[in-house]
Amino acid sequence: MTPHRFHGQPTTRRRFLRQTLLGAAVTLTIPVFLQKTFAAMESDAAASPIQTPTGRDGRILVVLQMAGGNDGLNTVIPYEDHLYYRARPSIGIPQADVLSLAEGLGLHPALKGLRGLYDDGALGVIRGVGYPNPNRSHFRSMEIWQTASDAAAVEKHGWLGRYFDHACAGADPAVGVAIADAAPQAFSAEEPRGITFNDPKQYRWAAQGRDDDADALYAQFNETEDADTFGGEGGGSIGALGERVISGLSARDFLQRTAVDASRTSAEVLAVTRKSEPITALYPRSALGTSLNTVARMIAGGMSTRVYYVSQGGYDTHRNQTGSHAKLLRDLGDSLQAFVRDLKAQGNLERVTVMTFSEFGRRVEENGSLGTDHGAAGPMFFIGGGVKPGLYGKQPSLTDLYQGDIKFNVDFRSLYATALEKCLGVESQPILGHHFPLIPVI
Amino acid sequence: MLAPLDPKLWSPVHAAHLLNRAGFGGTPEEIEALHSLGAERAVESLLAGAQPELPPEDPPSYAQPRDMQQERREREQLTEEERAMRRREAQKRDNREYLQFAGEWLRQLRESQTPLREKLALFWHGHFATSQTKVRPVFYLWTQKETFRRHAAGDISAMVKAMLCDPAMLVWLDGSSSRKNKPNENFAREVMELFTLGEGNYTEQDVGEAARAFTGYRINPASQQFRFVPRQHDDGEKVILGKRGYWNGEEVIDILCAQPACAQFMAQKFLRYFVCDEPSPAWQKAVANALKEEKMIVAPMLRRLFLSAAFYEERHQQIKSPVEWLVQCLKVLDVPQPPFHRTQPVLRQLGQILYRPPNVKGWEGGKNWITTSTLLARYNIAGQLLGIGGNLWGKGKGKRKKQREQKQVSSGLLTRMPETTRSSEIGLVQYFAAALFQEPCSGEALAAYCDFLKGKSLQSSAVQRQLLHLMMSTPEFQLI
Numbered sequence: 001m002t003p004h005r006f007h008g009q010p011t012t013r014r015r016f017l018r019q020t021l022l023g024a025a026v027t028l029t030i031p032v033f034l035q036k037t038f039a040a041m042e043s044d045a046a047a048s049p050i051q052t053p054t055g056r057d058g059r060i061l062v063v064l065q066m067a068g069g070n071d072g073l074n075t076v077i078p079y080e081d082h083l084y085y086r087a088r089p090s091i092g093i094p095q096a097d098v099l100s101l102a103e104g105l106g107l108h109p110a111l112k113g114l115r116g117l118y119d120d121g122a123l124g125v126i127r128g129v130g131y132p133n134p135n136r137s138h139f140r141s142m143e144i145w146q147t148a149s150d151a152a153a154v155e156k157h158g159w160l161g162r163y164f165d166h167a168c169a170g171a172d173p174a175v176g177v178a179i180a181d182a183a184p185q186a187f188s189a190e191e192p193r194g195i196t197f198n199d200p201k202q203y204r205w206a207a208q209g210r211d212d213d214a215d216a217l218y219a220q221f222n223e224t225e226d227a228d229t230f231g232g233e234g235g236g237s238i239g240a241l242g243e244r245v246i247s248g249l250s251a252r253d254f255l256q257r258t259a260v261d262a263s264r265t266s267a268e269v270l271a272v273t274r275k276s277e278p279i280t281a282l283y284p285r286s287a288l289g290t291s292l293n294t295v296a297r298m299i300a301g302g303m304s305t306r307v308y309y310v311s312q313g314g315y316d317t318h319r320n321q322t323g324s325h326a327k328l329l330r331d332l333g334d335s336l337q338a339f340v341r342d343l344k345a346q347g348n349l350e351r352v353t354v355m356t357f358s359e360f361g362r363r364v365e366e367n368g369s370l371g372t373d374h375g376a377a378g379p380m381f382f383i384g385g386g387v388k389p390g391l392y393g394k395q396p397s398l399t400d401l402y403q404g405d406i407k408f409n410v411d412f413r414s415l416y417a418t419a420l421e422k423c424l425g426v427e428s429q430p431i432l433g434h435h436f437p438l439i440p441v442i
Numbered sequence: 443m444l445a446p447l448d449p450k451l452w453s454p455v456h457a458a459h460l461l462n463r464a465g466f467g468g469t470p471e472e473i474e475a476l477h478s479l480g481a482e483r484a485v486e487s488l489l490a491g492a493q494p495e496l497p498p499e500d501p502p503s504y505a506q507p508r509d510m511q512q513e514r515r516e517r518e519q520l521t522e523e524e525r526a527m528r529r530r531e532a533q534k535r536d537n538r539e540y541l542q543f544a545g546e547w548l549r550q551l552r553e554s555q556t557p558l559r560e561k562l563a564l565f566w567h568g569h570f571a572t573s574q575t576k577v578r579p580v581f582y583l584w585t586q587k588e589t590f591r592r593h594a595a596g597d598i599s600a601m602v603k604a605m606l607c608d609p610a611m612l613v614w615l616d617g618s619s620s621r622k623n624k625p626n627e628n629f630a631r632e633v634m635e636l637f638t639l640g641e642g643n644y645t646e647q648d649v650g651e652a653a654r655a656f657t658g659y660r661i662n663p664a665s666q667q668f669r670f671v672p673r674q675h676d677d678g679e680k681v682i683l684g685k686r687g688y689w690n691g692e693e694v695i696d697i698l699c700a701q702p703a704c705a706q707f708m709a710q711k712f713l714r715y716f717v718c719d720e721p722s723p724a725w726q727k728a729v730a731n732a733l734k735e736e737k738m739i740v741a742p743m744l745r746r747l748f749l750s751a752a753f754y755e756e757r758h759q760q761i762k763s764p765v766e767w768l769v770q771c772l773k774v775l776d777v778p779q780p781p782f783h784r785t786q787p788v789l790r791q792l793g794q795i796l797y798r799p800p801n802v803k804g805w806e807g808g809k810n811w812i813t814t815s816t817l818l819a820r821y822n823i824a825g826q827l828l829g830i831g832g833n834l835w836g837k838g839k840g841k842r843k844k845q846r847e848q849k850q851v852s853s854g855l856l857t858r859m860p861e862t863t864r865s866s867e868i869g870l871v872q873y874f875a876a877a878l879f880q881e882p883c884s885g886e887a888l889a890a891y892c893d894f895l896k897g898k899s900l901q902s903s904a905v906q907r908q909l910l911h912l913m914m915s916t917p918e919f920q921l922i
Contacts, residue, residue, distance in 0.1 A: 136631070137631070137641050139641070139803050181790075181793050182800065196814060196815055198815065202815070203815050251761050252918075254809050255812060258812050258814055259817055262814040262817055262818050318616045318627075319626070368620070368625070369616060369619040369626050371616075373626070373627045403646065
């Protein structure tokens with residue numbers, strides 16, 4: 001490609017990026033790819049009449065994964081059901097400790113944070129969420145949740161990836177942000193989008209030298225003063241990358257594409273997170289607390305992101321679960337409560353909805369190691385300003401079991417449909433493939 | 443797919459590919475040495491280093507076993523407060539020892555004269571992915587790693603059986619706390635789903651029955667060694683994959699490993715590790731057949747793979763794992779090993795910490811290694827290895843200023859550079875290209891690098907380091 005082609009044009013973000021050090025490094029090896037990419041960007045941007053709504057003005061979905069299979073029966077506890085205590089003589093939560101909600105159900109005593117949100121009218125609990133023919137493999141079940149597929153079908157792309165494909169053409173790559181070490185499968189898409197990082201401070205090109213071309217380019221890369229550098233109004237100014245160029249990406253093309261996305265987003269992320277320092281006093285000093293703190297900083301900074309993805313691991317409680325499960329739930333409740341307070345103080349709470357999920361619940365009966373083995377359905381939480389508080393779905397029966405597991409009564413895709421339609425404002429059927437009834441939690 | 447390579451085609455490019463995939467790459471000199479052997483002897487030399495079973499070694503100072511029974515007795519005499527203090531001390535010690543263990547393993551991967559053995563040990567670690575977050579005693583981790591190295595290229599069923607009796611695995615998947623009257627399913631499920639057959643090739647009933655057979659496999663708290671406890675073992679009749687008998691744990695593993703699904707499942711795992719991210723059905727069939735024909739023994743299967751023509755067509759198509767990337771950087775730049783309290787955060791940023799896999803399935807690998815942030819981390823850490831934007835040998839926080847003033851760490855690649863290569867831009871670029879990409883640069887890339895050097899002093903170490911950093915900050919350098 002010839003950089004000279006763009007001389008005389010106003011400084012656009014695209015042009016700026018072509019000249020960054022990272023961009024330069026990328027173009028060094030396979031310029032043909034980038035040439036095609038940028039050509040596609042130009043033509044798509046010109047052709048696209050629609051400006052995708054962005055998180056700067058629109059609503060925001062935060063997906064919180066509880067990895068490992070959360071013990072739903074010890075999270076939302078049927079404390080009036082003697083069968084619960086009969087199945088769990090050692091690890092059952094004593095009735096006196098349960099934080100009562102309604103209808104004989106209550107939260108685990110470590111979930112004081114969530115209980116506070118319930119009282120504030122910011123928590124919806126959906127009971128008995130699952131899917132037909134549940135799979136007890138962590139990996140297969142997680143895949144089903146991530147791709148929103150039927151248990152018998154294998155779907156290549158993630159449900160959020162399909163949302164990006166359907167509804168976010170022309171959006172910035174940062175339309176989806178995962179605070180994680182690896183990109184979640186839910187983001188995988190025909191046209192890969194969404195960025196992943198753990199620490200925003202390290203999400204940048206850190207080369208430094210003096211008095212040479214590389215240094216000059218690096219300075220330009222870190223240039224954050226020029227507003228025009230970061231796209232036009234509304235954050236939807238960057239054209240999508242043409243499918244022709246990137247479908248069926250080879251490892252090499254995939255690397256190219258990721259390098260371009262990194263260069264397109266890192267300055268913005270850094271600038272946004274620099275604007276507001278983490279409020280460490282508010283959040284637990286856990287990985288989840290830190291992740292939600294980062295998300296809150298990015299929302300405060302006006303990122304164009306519409307979907308954030310955070311994760312909390314450790315729910316695979318096969319053994320001695322009482323202490324470890326309580327610790328996890330305390331972290332969950334306290335982190336979410338801090339997040340809500342933070343957003344409220346920012347004035348952004350009304351725009352944000354958090355949805356929690358786990359790949360499965362656990363067996364009704366405790367095992368011989370004071371833990372629980374893999375099970376099926378479990379509860380989900382919706383949290384945020386737009387949430388209608390209360391209990392949804394039906395509490396699963398402890399007598400009508402399938403292979404020792406409770407049966408689901410709400411398909412998890414109903415909650416995805418609800419999040420897509422009520423929070424992200426798009427039609428859910430083209431994304432999920434079927435019509436799923438909405439749950440009136442938002 | 444396993445049709446042999448024409449020996450006449452064997453070239454330094456082939457030798458470089460073999461060393462990249464069957465080891466952690468090498469210097470142009472090491473590649474030439476391997477090339478000079480010819481294809482068959484080159485492959486044989488790598489296998490020879492991986493095959494003989496190693497004699498058991500004594501654990502190093504950071505991985506000593508402890509008498510947990512005695513420690514528990516002592517704890518019982520203490521007050522609540524003293525116990526809490528003990529616990530904190532033990533945690534600190536475990537963390538310190540773990541850091542050293544992980545750092546020493548990284549050094550071993552780099553310095554080993556038997557690279558295929560180490561490459562296979564890393565494969566098995568990804569396969570039986572065990573995490574220090576749950577398995578605290580470093581003696582367990584070290585023991586498991588040594589088992590991976592010892593049986594590296596041997597019989598697959600022997601390796602799975604070794605894991606059945608492996609203390610780290612017994613803690614990781616709760617085997618040691620599984621009880622005869624109420625077995626824990628964790629190990630039984632994963633041994634089928636992740637270690638031998640793959641999802642869909644067994645039933646929930648098989649999981650339950652196998653869990654019974656795996657009871658009684660425990661740890662002796664006094665020695666931290668495996669022990670079999672007959673009274674906790676369910677010796678009743680079980681039906682596993684349609685086979686009825688009074689099976690014990692080892693016998694269940696024999697049944698699993700004899701399934702055709704096991705050869706297919708393992709073939710795919712080996713292919714994804716050694717050959718390509720998405721192996722074709724033809725590849726999978728060929729390697730599964732080879733495994734079956736070789737009685738599920740790894741070394742002869744690898745010999746056929748490494749001598750096949752198709753293996754060499756996958757050159758520069760695979761994304762390096764973070765560990766491969768880092769080890770290769772250290773080898774190629776020929777810089778001193780950074781201290782382990784620095785390599786650990788580096789591996790975290792890159793997305794692969796030894797003995798901290800994301801879950802029991804291990805690392806997904808391939809494109810999953812690369813996100814916007816891990817790619818930036820690769821570019822940035824490449825710089826830090828050259829003293830650009832940081833320094834991996836410095837003390838870290840609070841001493842930044844001093845660090846900057848510090849003399850840059852020496853790189854053998856730069857100090858060994860022949861005088862003639864510095865006399866032209868092309869000479870310099872191609873010298874680095876041979877080390878980084880194992881082949882010369884050409885076309886627009888070559889022009890771009892030379893363009894960057896225009897008007898700069900080729901003698902300047904700073905310029906040389908900048909060029910190296912730029913060449914490493916490319917998609918190309920992430921591939922082998």
